[in-house]
Amino acid sequence: MDRAAIVHDNFQRRLTDxxxxDGDGAGDMDAETLLTLYRAQCLSRQLDRTSRAMQKAGQGYYTIGSSGHEGMAGVAHAIRPTxxxxxHYRDAAFQIARAGQGPDQTPAWDILLSFAASADDPMSGGRHKVLGSKALNIPPQTSTIASHLxxxxxxxxxIGLAKRQRPEHAHLPDDSLVMCSFGDASANHSTAQGAINTACWTSFQNVPLPLLFVCEDNGIGISTPTPSGWIAANFANKPGLTYFTCDGLNVAETARIAAQAATFVRTHKRPAFLHIRTVRLYGHAGSDxxxxxRAKAEIExxxxxDPLLHTVRLLRDSxxxxxxxxxxxxxxxGKECTALAAKATKRPRLQTSTEVSASLIPASRSCAPTNGPSPEHRAQxxxxxxxxxxxxxxxSKLISWALTDLMLEHPEIVMAGEDIGKKGGVYGATQKLQSRFGPHRxxxxxxxxxxxxxxAIGMAHNGFVPIPEIQFLAYLHNAEDQLRGExxxxxxxxxxxxxxxxxxxxxxxxYQRGFGGHFxxxxxxxxxxDIPGLTVACPSRGDDAAKMLRESVRLAREEQRVVVxxxxxxxxxxxDLHADGDKGWMSAYPASDERIALGEVGVSGEGTDLAIITYGNGRYLSEQAAKRLQSEGISTRIIDMRWLAPLPEAALIEQAKACSATLIVDECRRTGSQSEALMAMLAEAKFQKFARLTAEDCFIATGPAYAATLPSTDGIVAAAKALLAKS
Known part of the structure; x- marks a missing residue:
C-alpha cells in the first residue's frame, strides 16, 4: 500500500477512534471559521488523492501535492483577497481558502481541470498544472524554486510607488501587501537569498515595502534534509526583516500569527518573514x-x-x-472530487501547436492616448x-534624449539599474534622467x-512599464532565468x-578597445x-536607437511584450565612419513621432552584386567594407536586421533576393549566433550563393588583441570577394 493510502486509512481510523x-486550542477563532478552513484543508487533501488516481488511470499529469501544508489555509484567512x-506549489489549501472569500468560485473544478491538462483550465488553458487565479489575485507559478521571490x-x-506615480493600469490597492511563499529548501537558493537581501536593503533605508515572505518548513528538500534550526538561524535576525513563527499543524495558530505578521507589514510598510513549521506527506511527488x-520511523x-488530525482536534475541543x-x-x-474528476478528464485538451502557442504573446491592451508634454514643459x-x-x-546621447521624451510622454515608465542615476550609466546613456524625473522614476x-x-517584473504586475538596465551583457547570465522562467x-x-x-x-x-575582456x-x-515570446532589438546607429526605443516602449505598453x-x-x-573627423556615424535626433516598426529592416545601398545581412557593430564595419568593395566595382546593399527576434525573415529575403550573393556578417560567435538561423533561412528559401562571417568560438581578450577573434572590415572584404568568386 502506498503512503497516500496509509495516510488516508490512518485518518479515517483515528477519527473513528x-x-x-495533543496540542493547543483554537484561541479566539470562531467555530464557523474553523469549520470553513477545515473544509478547505479537506478539499486540498482530497484533490491530492484524486490527482494520483487520475495519474494512475492515465488521465492526470501532476502529482506534487499539498498534503502536510494545509495550514496555509490559515494564511489565506489572515490576508485579503486583494x-x-x-x-509555492504546495499551496492548494491557500488558493481554496481564498476562493471561499469571494463569490462564484469553483476551486475543486478549476484545479481538477488543471490536473487533467484540459483546455478549459481557467488559469493555464491546459498548458501546465499551476496554482493561480486572475479573480483571486494569484499569478501562476510553475516550478517555484524561489524564482518568484x-x-x-x-x-x-x-504599491508605494503607485501612490506617488499612479499608472494607468494600476491593479493593487494602496493599502495592500504582497505575499510570496516558498519551501525551506528553496530558501537556500541564490534567488531567494538575493530577493530577501534586496528586501532587507530596501527596508533598511526606510523605503516602503509591504511584503510578507512565508517559508513553509517541512524539513526536507526532495531527499535532502534541512538542518534543524537552519531557517530560524538564517532569517530570524536579518536587519530590516521582522521574523514571525508558528506551528503550521495548528491552522488557528497559523491564522493568528499570520494576521499579526500581515498587520505589521500593512501598518509599517516593511517586510516580514513568517516561518511556518509543516510536515510533508506522501513524499515529494507520486513517483517519489x-x-x-528516509527512515520508516521518520515517515510515520x-x-x-497530519495537520487534518490537528484541525479535527480543534473542531472537537471547540x-x-x-x-x-x-x-x-x-x-x-472526496466523493465530490471523484465525481468532478470523471467529468474533468472528458473535457477537451490542447491538440495543435497553434493552440499551445496562442498565449506566448498576450493580447494588446487599451491604453489612453498620450499627446506628450506641452512644448514649455518639454523645453524646461x-x-x-x-x-x-x-x-x-x-x-548614447540620442538614447538619453529618447528616454527623456518617452518618460515625459508616459508617466508609468520607471527605469531601474545599477549606476543609472547620479552617475548616468557607465557610458552616459542615462545622463540627467534622475535629475529630470527624480529617484523614484x-x-x-x-x-x-x-x-x-x-x-521590473513585479512592477509590471501593477501597471508600470519598467525599463530596467543590465550594465553589461555578460551580467545577464546571473539572472537569465528571470527572463526565461518568469x-x-x-x-x-x-x-x-x-x-x-x-x-x-x-x-x-x-569591439571595446582596451577595456576589460569577457565580461x-x-x-x-x-x-x-531561444526564449519563446521574447522580442530582441539591436540598433546600429543613434537615430535608429531612438526610433527603435520608441517602438519597443509601444510594444511593451500596448502589446504587453517583453523586449530586450x-x-x-x-x-x-x-x-566617424570612413575618416577621422567625418562624423559619419553621428546623426540628428529624429522627430518624436518617428519609429522603426517591429520587423522593419534597414537598407543601405541599392547594389545587386552582394547583400550583406548584419546588425549592430557588423553594420558599421560593413559600411566601411562596402566603400572599399565599391571601389573595386562590387555593388552592395547592407541589410540591417535591427530586430533579432522574432527574425524578420520575409523582409530579409525580399531585400537579399535582389542580389547575386548574400554574406552574413555576425559579430557573435559562430556557435549559437544569429548566423545559424540566417543560414538555415537562406537555405530553406533556396538561395544558391551565400556564406557567413562570424566571430570565432572564443572569449574576447583585453588589450590590443581585443578584436582578433571578431569580424573586421578587412575580413568582410575578403569574405565578400571569396563568395563572389565562387562559380
Missing part, C-alpha cells in the same frame, strides 16, 4: 519512493502529525464538530540639450541582476491573463535567441 494528537499572492519584491515596491532515503512520525461529523465532511468532499525638462538636438550626436539599484529584473513564461502559463511588459536595456557586444566584451546573444534592447557599447560614442 477519536484518537487525536493582496497579490505568489504561491524577486518579482514579489518588485510588486511590493510598486520516500522510503529509499510525520504521518502521525464544539464546532465531532470527529464523526468531521469524517463525514472529509468523505463527502531638456534645458540646454534642446538647442543641440538638431546637430549630429553620438548614439530613475532608481539606482543594488548590485544584483536577479533583483533588478525581479523589480517574464517570458507568464503570458504562456496564464493563457494570456497576466503579462509583465518591459523594455530591458542591455549594454553589450564586442565587458561579451559577443554572445545565444541566451536570448541590446545597445552596442562600441557604438555608444562612435563619431
Amino acid at each position: 477519536n484518537d487525536l494528537p 493582496d497579490m499572492a505568489f504561491l 524577486p518579482k514579489a519584491v518588485g510588486a511590493a515596491y510598486s 519512493v520516500e522510503a529509499t532515503y 512520525a510525520d504521518e502521525g502529525n 464544539g464546532a464538530a465531532t470527529p464523526e461529523e468531521a469524517l463525514t465532511h472529509y468523505e463527502q468532499i 525638462t531638456f534645458g540646454s540639450d534642446l538647442r543641440t538636438s538638431e546637430d549630429p550626436q553620438v548614439m 530613475v532608481i539606482d539599484t543594488l548590485l544584483d541582476e536577479q533583483s533588478i529584473l525581479g523589480l 517574464a517570458a513564461t507568464l503570458p504562456f502559463f496564464s493563457n494570456g491573463q497576466y503579462a509583465n511588459p518591459m523594455v530591458l536595456r542591455i549594454a553589450g557586444l564586442g 565587458h566584451n561579451d559577443n554572445s546573444l545565444a541566451v536570448l535567441r 534592447f541590446i545597445e552596442p557599447i562600441a557604438l555608444y560614442s562612435m563619431r
Whole structure:
C-alpha cells in the first residue's frame, strides 16, 4: 500500500477512534471559521488523492501535492483577497481558502481541470498544472524554486510607488501587501537569498515595502534534509526583516500569527518573514519512493502529525464538530472530487501547436492616448540639450534624449539599474534622467541582476512599464532565468491573463578597445535567441536607437511584450565612419513621432552584386567594407536586421533576393549566433550563393588583441570577394 493510502486509512481510523494528537486550542477563532478552513484543508487533501488516481488511470499529469501544508489555509484567512499572492506549489489549501472569500468560485473544478491538462483550465488553458487565479489575485507559478521571490519584491515596491506615480493600469490597492511563499529548501537558493537581501536593503533605508515572505518548513528538500534550526538561524535576525513563527499543524495558530505578521507589514510598510513549521506527506511527488532515503520511523512520525488530525482536534475541543461529523465532511468532499474528476478528464485538451502557442504573446491592451508634454514643459525638462538636438550626436546621447521624451510622454515608465542615476550609466546613456524625473522614476539599484529584473517584473504586475538596465551583457547570465522562467513564461502559463511588459536595456557586444575582456566584451546573444515570446532589438546607429526605443516602449505598453534592447557599447560614442573627423556615424535626433516598426529592416545601398545581412557593430564595419568593395566595382546593399527576434525573415529575403550573393556578417560567435538561423533561412528559401562571417568560438581578450577573434572590415572584404568568386 502506498503512503497516500496509509495516510488516508490512518485518518479515517483515528477519527473513528477519536484518537487525536495533543496540542493547543483554537484561541479566539470562531467555530464557523474553523469549520470553513477545515473544509478547505479537506478539499486540498482530497484533490491530492484524486490527482494520483487520475495519474494512475492515465488521465492526470501532476502529482506534487499539498498534503502536510494545509495550514496555509490559515494564511489565506489572515490576508485579503486583494493582496497579490505568489504561491509555492504546495499551496492548494491557500488558493481554496481564498476562493471561499469571494463569490462564484469553483476551486475543486478549476484545479481538477488543471490536473487533467484540459483546455478549459481557467488559469493555464491546459498548458501546465499551476496554482493561480486572475479573480483571486494569484499569478501562476510553475516550478517555484524561489524564482518568484524577486518579482514579489518588485510588486511590493510598486504599491508605494503607485501612490506617488499612479499608472494607468494600476491593479493593487494602496493599502495592500504582497505575499510570496516558498519551501525551506528553496530558501537556500541564490534567488531567494538575493530577493530577501534586496528586501532587507530596501527596508533598511526606510523605503516602503509591504511584503510578507512565508517559508513553509517541512524539513526536507526532495531527499535532502534541512538542518534543524537552519531557517530560524538564517532569517530570524536579518536587519530590516521582522521574523514571525508558528506551528503550521495548528491552522488557528497559523491564522493568528499570520494576521499579526500581515498587520505589521500593512501598518509599517516593511517586510516580514513568517516561518511556518509543516510536515510533508506522501513524499515529494507520486513517483517519489520516500522510503529509499528516509527512515520508516521518520515517515510515520510525520504521518502521525497530519495537520487534518490537528484541525479535527480543534473542531472537537471547540464544539464546532465531532470527529464523526468531521469524517463525514472529509468523505463527502472526496466523493465530490471523484465525481468532478470523471467529468474533468472528458473535457477537451490542447491538440495543435497553434493552440499551445496562442498565449506566448498576450493580447494588446487599451491604453489612453498620450499627446506628450506641452512644448514649455518639454523645453524646461531638456534645458540646454534642446538647442543641440538638431546637430549630429553620438548614439548614447540620442538614447538619453529618447528616454527623456518617452518618460515625459508616459508617466508609468520607471527605469531601474545599477549606476543609472547620479552617475548616468557607465557610458552616459542615462545622463540627467534622475535629475529630470527624480529617484523614484530613475532608481539606482543594488548590485544584483536577479533583483533588478525581479523589480521590473513585479512592477509590471501593477501597471508600470519598467525599463530596467543590465550594465553589461555578460551580467545577464546571473539572472537569465528571470527572463526565461518568469517574464517570458507568464503570458504562456496564464493563457494570456497576466503579462509583465518591459523594455530591458542591455549594454553589450564586442569591439571595446582596451577595456576589460569577457565580461565587458561579451559577443554572445545565444541566451536570448531561444526564449519563446521574447522580442530582441539591436540598433546600429543613434537615430535608429531612438526610433527603435520608441517602438519597443509601444510594444511593451500596448502589446504587453517583453523586449530586450541590446545597445552596442562600441557604438555608444562612435563619431566617424570612413575618416577621422567625418562624423559619419553621428546623426540628428529624429522627430518624436518617428519609429522603426517591429520587423522593419534597414537598407543601405541599392547594389545587386552582394547583400550583406548584419546588425549592430557588423553594420558599421560593413559600411566601411562596402566603400572599399565599391571601389573595386562590387555593388552592395547592407541589410540591417535591427530586430533579432522574432527574425524578420520575409523582409530579409525580399531585400537579399535582389542580389547575386548574400554574406552574413555576425559579430557573435559562430556557435549559437544569429548566423545559424540566417543560414538555415537562406537555405530553406533556396538561395544558391551565400556564406557567413562570424566571430570565432572564443572569449574576447583585453588589450590590443581585443578584436582578433571578431569580424573586421578587412575580413568582410575578403569574405565578400571569396563568395563572389565562387562559380
